[in-house]
Amino acid sequence: MIRILSICKGMIDMKYNCLKLMSIFLCSLFLIVFLTGCWNQKELDDIAMVTSVGVDKVPDEDTYLFTFQIIIPRQISSVQGGGGGDQASVTVISQKGKTLFEALRRAAEKIPDQLYFPHTRLFVFSEDVAKDGLKDFWDFFERDHEMRPLSTILIAKEIEAKTVLTIMTPIEKNPSDSLLDKSKMTEKRSAYTIRADIDDIIKAIGTPGKEPFIGGVKVIGNSQEAQSDNIKQIEPKAIISTNNIGLFRGGKLQGWLNGNSARGLLWVLGKVKSTVVNVKCNNKEGSINVEILRSKAQIHPQIINGRPRIQVTIRSEANIGETGCFINIVDPNEIVQIQEKVEKRIKKEADEAIHVAKEYQSDVFGFGAAIYRSYPGKWGKWEKDWKDYFSEIEVEVLTDVSIRRSGLRNQPLKNR
Known part of the structure; x- marks a missing residue:
């Protein structure tokens, strides 16, 4: 009987030790998974949040001009707090490059912070760029982990993409937010345009018997004065129209549907x-x-x-x-x-x-x-x-x- 009790006690101790080892293993695994989740964290002071990107052709050069619209954090906070006045809540920097990837790296020449794209909601391509073809850009959008597949794509009709991103509006401090809201409401309330995001376009390209379409934007009025005076006067110097849709074939813009x-x-x-x-x-x-x-x-x-x-x-x-x-x-x-x-x-x-x-x-x-x-x-x-x-x-x-x-x-x- 004593021997049997001794064997039972040994089995209980062994089971207890196994449970103890299992608990230690699970705790270690939990710590490894969750405590290393911030290994690539970035401090806010070291990054520049890009809200939108414009792409234009550089005349007489085999290169592009990329315009990055960047949030000014202190100005955003002052606007939310009731201040801000006439100061814009965003700024733009432009950089030449044969590819978007090259321009991102060379942007360090003009801004000390690293460009940060997880909050980028809008890409605007000029009409000339779209006519030459956008296939190379889709490759980068699919590969880069910071690019949002739901970012909206628009084509600037008869005007530079950079100009579109710098036209201020009296209601919305961020030009790209204003443009996205206007495009959204035009689609929802009048149906004269339709928004297409990166994911929509890539799916259309990969579907046999289907071509992508992209909404267009056009500036009506004095675009130069609208970059500053639009928020200082009751009547804006220029407005952005969103009742155009670009037709593509083989990755290139072919023409427009209007009205x-x-x-x-x-x-x-x-x-x-x-x-x-x-x-x-x-x-x-x-x-x-x-x-x-x-x-x-x-x-x-x-x-x-x-x-x-x-x-x-x-x-x-x-x-x-x-x-x-x-x-x-x-x-x-x-x-x-x-x-x-x-x-x-x-x-x-x-x-x-x-x-x-x-x-x-x-x-x-x-x-x-x-x-x-x-x-x-x-x-x-x-x-x-x-x-x-x-x-x-x-x-x-x-x-x-x-x-x-x-x-x-x-x-x-x-x-x-």
């Missing part, structure tokens, strides 16, 4: 979140503003007589936002006529976008990708020369609009 044709792209892609469509009254003077609440689109690839064909169906729900003529809104026939007018307007804008994209042989709609998914065996025959097939492809656009509500008033005020 209604830009919105046409969003109709086809089913990306219209909200917008207003203006149509004429029925045989009367004035117009009716119809608010689009939501819109969806479906792309149906077909093969007719051995040739690819596309059918696009766009369905939208809407409200009557404003009437400028005498109509009986409670009359179903009047509503049907308004719906038909809006349907024709949507179809016209979609057809216009498709026509322009065909001219530039830029399949930003992903018609080729839709054919590839539905007819993978046939796609191999068309893939090599898809840009030529795309420029001649038959596209049928069908639209359907349902007006749900007419607002709080049944009759226009003029009818009373």
